[in-house]
Amino acid sequence: MDYINKWLVDYGVNTTLATYLSVLIMILFIALICFLANFITKKVVIRMINHMVTTSKYKWDNMLLERKVFHKLSHVVPVIIIYHFASTFSNYETIIEKGSIIYLTIVGLMVINSLLDALHDIYQTYEVSKIRPIKGYLQVVKIILFTLGIILVIANMMGKSPMIFLSGFGALSAVIMLVFRDSILGLVAGIQLSANDMVRVGDWIEMPKYGADGDIIDISLNTIKVQNWDKTITTVPSYALISDSFKNWRGMERSGGRRMKRFIYIDTTSISFCTEEMIAKFKGIHYLTDYVVNREREIEAYNMKNEISRTNPVNGRALTNIGVFRAYVRNYVEHHPGIRQDLTLMVRQLAPTEHGVPLEIYAFINDIRWIQYEAIQSDIFDHLFAIAPEFGLRVYQSPSGYDLRQSVEEWSTREVEH
Numbered sequence: 291m292d293y294i295n296k297w298l299v300d301y302g303v304n305t306t307l308a309t310y311l312s313v314l315i316m317i318l319f320i321a322l323i324c325f326l327a328n329f330i331t332k333k334v335v336i337r338m339i340n341h342m343v344t345t346s347k348y349k350w351d352n353m354l355l356e357r358k359v360f361h362k363l364s365h366v367v368p369v370i371i372i373y374h375f376a377s378t379f380s381n382y383e384t385i386i387e388k389g390s391i392i393y394l395t396i397v398g399l400m401v402i403n404s405l406l407d408a409l410h411d412i413y414q415t416y417e418v419s420k421i422r423p424i425k426g427y428l429q430v431v432k433i434i435l436f437t438l439g440i441i442l443v444i445a446n447m448m449g450k451s452p453m454i455f456l457s458g459f460g461a462l463s464a465v466i467m468l469v470f471r472d473s474i475l476g477l478v479a480g481i482q483l484s485a486n487d488m489v490r491v492g493d494w495i496e497m498p499k500y501g502a503d504g505d506i507i508d509i510s511l512n513t514i515k516v517q518n519w520d521k522t523i524t525t526v527p528s529y530a531l532i533s534d535s536f537k538n539w540r541g542m543e544r545s546g547g548r549r550m551k552r553f554i555y556i557d558t559t560s561i562s563f564c565t566e567e568m569i570a571k572f573k574g575i576h577y578l579t580d581y582v583v584n585r586e587r588e589i590e591a592y593n594m595k596n597e598i599s600r601t602n603p604v605n606g607r608a609l610t611n612i613g614v615f616r617a618y619v620r621n622y623v624e625h626h627p628g629i630r631q632d633l634t635l636m637v638r639q640l641a642p643t644e645h646g647v648p649l650e651i652y653a654f655i656n657d658i659r660w661i662q663y664e665a666i667q668s669d670i671f672d673h674l675f676a677i678a679p680e681f682g683l684r685v686y687q688s689p690s691g692y693d694l695r696q697s698v699e700e701w702s703t704r705e706v707e708h
Contacts, residue, residue, distance in 0.1 A: 320375050324368035327456040331364040341628045350412045357408040392443050399439045406432060420490045424479035426528070429511035433473065472527070476512040479529040486602035489514070489531060494539040500526045502536075547630040547654030547665050554674060555646040556612060562682060572614055572681075577621035584610060612639070615681040616649060619674060623653055628666035630654040646686035 339360050343351045354360065373390035376383045406428050413419050422627040445452040483489055489506055495516060496503045504518035515532065516524045542548055564572070569586070572578045589607045592598075598606035620637040623629055640648040655666050678685050 316375075316378060319370065320378075324371050327367045327371055328364065331367050335564060336360055336364060353408040353411040354405075357404040357411070359401060359404045359408055362397065362400050362404055366394065369393050369397070371470060387653055388449075391446050395439055395442050395446070399436060402435055403432060420492055421487060423480075423491060423509040425509060426476060426511040430477055431500070432475070435611050441703065472512050472529075475529040476510075476527070479532045480509070480511065481508075482532055483528070489538060490540070494543070496537040496539075497524075497526060497530070497534065499534060500524055500530065502526055521526070526602055545633070545654075546658065547633050547656055548658045549653050549664075550651065550653050550667050550670075552671065553640070553648040553650050554671070554678070555643075555648055556615075556678070557646050557684040557686045558642060560682060560684040561612045561647070563603050563605070564611055568611065568682065569609065572584060575618065577625065578614065578618050578636065581617045582609070582614065611682045612647065612649075615678065615683055618677070618681070619649070619651065622673070623670065626666075628655055628657065628669070630656045645688075 308344040340355060343355045369390050373394075376390065379386060410425055410428055413424055416695060441452050454697065478551065489495060489509065491506050492508060493506050494504065495506060497516075502516040502518065502524040504516050504524075506514060507517045507523070508515040509528070512528060514526045514528055516526060518524055550593075569582060573583045586609070593606040596606070616637055616639065623637065624631065624636060630653070634652060635654070636652040638650050638652070640650055642648075651670070655663050657663055657666060675685055
């Protein structure tokens with residue numbers, strides 16, 4: 291700048307004016323250099339990097355490009371030039387240097403933030419990311435880095451050592467605990483969830499307390515996002531999965547079998563002993579032939595051994611229509627192609643209720659997909675509802691207006707006949 295000032299004075303420019311002009315020319319010169327450096331960096335260097343990344347066989351460098359790591363890094367070049375020329379302006383050297391350092395700190399934080407985001411994107415391309423998510427840990431690193439960055443900026447502006455501010459953090463620990471309470475709890479919860487493999491991205495969980503029933507789509511430091519089956523999204527605090535109970539359906543998905551546990555309520559007034567005609571009819575049913583023959587032989591042997599007369603149906607043992615129906619349901623389910631035979635399979639009679647006698651089918655369907663699961667389950671019960679009258683049984687149903695009208699019409703018909 292002294293050379294420019296002397297050059298202007300030699301050309302007859304007033305000394306005071308030459309001083310101001312030399313400063314202006316120097317500023318324009320530095321601005322031109324910064325512009326050219328920024329132009330070369332973005333238009334040449336960044337384009338070369340983009341070309342190398344797009345033609346590369348690796349995928350991880352594409353993540354760096356998408357997060358604009360190189361683009362943000364290019365902002366460093368003009369600042370370095372300005373910092374280098376700060377000594378030219380002796381009266382403003384300290385201010386320019388401080389401003390440059392603050393800007394470099396901010397740009398550095400932006401670059402590191404984008405780099406961490408790119409690291410997370412790269413990590414998500416691996417299957418292990420579903421088992422061990424790292425988003426929460428990266429958020430903790432970001433909080434620490436941004437906190438340190440703010441301290442450095444303030445310390446630089448005030449001309450003080452950053453250690454002075456760091457030493458005062460002990461007194462502010464209570465305030466920090468209050469401000470970052472959720473983050474600290476989330477960090478602890480995230481470590482426990484990851485270490486114990488309690489949840490993963492893609493797991494189906496249920497938390498009625500929070501209205502969550504669906505797949506986990508994101509695990510972060512403070513929250514876990516659950517996309518419910520109605521496509522709404524519920525946000526659950528991370529520490530809630532440690533402090534509260536929840537149901538994870540991952541075990542069901544791993545087993546490949548989804549439980550079916552449903553009842554058929556049999557009207558108790560339709561339960562009876564089997565007549566000879568009914569037994570003969572049951573012998574012609576594919577799934578009952580062997581059962582009826584073997585049971586008849588067993589019952590007859592028992593009654594003869596104990597000299598029990600069957601003139602009265604109360605005496606001895608005999609087949610009942612609900613017992614035969616239960617055996618049919620068991621054999622039918624065992625031979626159904628949609629049922630897992632290697633998992634628990636049971637047809638049992640439960641305690642009678644005001645709705646009748648519950649006949650429970652407990653089995654596992656071999657297709658865990660929701661639509662297919664419901665279709666197989668419905669097909670089984672469609673058949674059972676339709677077949678129940680063949681055994682002389684009625685499926686219980688609360689009386690409707692139609693039932694009452696039918697009763698009134700039958701009563702009226704009898705009255706007219708009499």
